[in-house]
Amino acid sequence: MPELAEVEYFRKKWNVGLDHKIVSIHLQSEKRVFRQTSTTLLARKIRGRSFHSSHAHGKQMLFRFGSDAWLGIHLGMTGRLLAASSLHRPSSSDHLILRTASHSLIFRDPRLFGRVRFAVSPRPPSWWSNLPPPIHSPKFTVPYLRKICARRARSPLKALLLMQQFFPGIGNWMADEILWQAKLCPRTLSGALSSSSIAQLHQRLRQICRTSLRLIGHDYSDPPKTWLYRHRWRSGGYCPRCQRRLSRAPIGGRTTCWCPTCQPSTPLPLASPD
DNA sequence: ACGCGGCCCTGCCGGC
DNA sequence: TGCCGGCAGGGCCGCG
Structure with a gap:
């Protein structure tokens, strides 16, 4: 049950890959976590780009690749992010793996309640920018x-x-x-x-x-x-x-x-x- | 518009 | 000891 604090914890697991190029991608496109997301576009636009930044807002996470490729991840109930060596062998619940020269950035979710989104645009996608004020923000009065x-x-x-x-x-x-x-x-x-x-x-x-x-x-x-x-x-x-x-x-x-x-x-x- | 119940999934645990 | 039914829950959809 990842809630905002667990999401923040998992977000940082991928930070070992910051400023590194994604050299290859492994994904299982038929998995439910990719519902309504084009995995071909995702793979094409992330491969070869540098992992630029990561953000968390409530239960949502946003990862930026290059200047305009945005990867959204929601962990659902049993999802988690982890980093392993570049030689990591995917398990059946490793639905998305981004590989740098030295690491595998893994999204693992056995129960498939999680969700992956992807968008290409100069600004963050609307499902991110329309999120309500964080509870710890000054707007939450x-x-x-x-x-x-x-x-x-x-x-x-x-x-x-x-x-x-x-x-x-x-x-x-x-x-x-x-x-x-x-x-x-x-x-x-x-x-x-x-x-x-x-x-x-x-x-x-x-x-x-x-x-x-x-x-x-x-x-x-x-x-x-x-x-x-x-x-x-x-x-x-x-x-x-x-x-x-x-x-x-x-x-x-x-x-x-x-x-x-x-x-x-x-x-x-x-x-x-x- | 709002409130709620059912559904999607599968790992795990309790009971037999 | 081993199997199996039911429980667990985040978000989404459809109903009233």
Whole structure:
């Protein structure tokens, strides 16, 4: 489940190839990850060009070759990027490999939920430039979050946080972490939040994104033991704040983990931050 | 326009 | 010990 921090971690795996020429390409064009993408164009336009830059935005990644060839990769659920020697033998789930003189830059995705895009244009393609403001950017303000909540007033908070058009890079575990730290019930409707709850949600969103990027995004370090993250998948897991048993149920179409004591369905009066 | 349920995939785990 | 059914989830599509 690569979310924004894991995506940042994987993006950097290809950086060993920066400023090197792509001398050959290996790909399996019939694989689902290439849906609606011309693999012949991709191969023709990347081969012989230099790997110029790499970027991440939420769950999307963008790689530039030469001046105008743009490769987009979405890792889906089980996708990952890795670098290996130039002699690497492709496994059956290595759908795309770009080879420099010294390295193989590999996109591996056993479950095929990932996606590869490609475009040739002087500017980045629209699917990249039209992405919403990153959560850590100055544009992601409290009034902006308030507007999102008002627009999707009848969505449960859990479902809201999973919407990539508003919260780029948030996935299942981050959404649960944010709601747990903000002490908000995942079933609460987005339109029902008080302004102090919106402020709390805003603060936790930004802080969890920052910390995740610093730890996971840097070297896949584990988040602190005080986070729900370390407890949520253990069968019979316990809340690291109140030590009571965690609940699990599908909300917003995804398995959700929360603490019914710390995240009651009706907000506790005078809830103090942390 | 919005909210939701179903579908795509296959590795892995629990139960028999 | 080995097999197999069901679960897991990000995004997209179609329905009401």
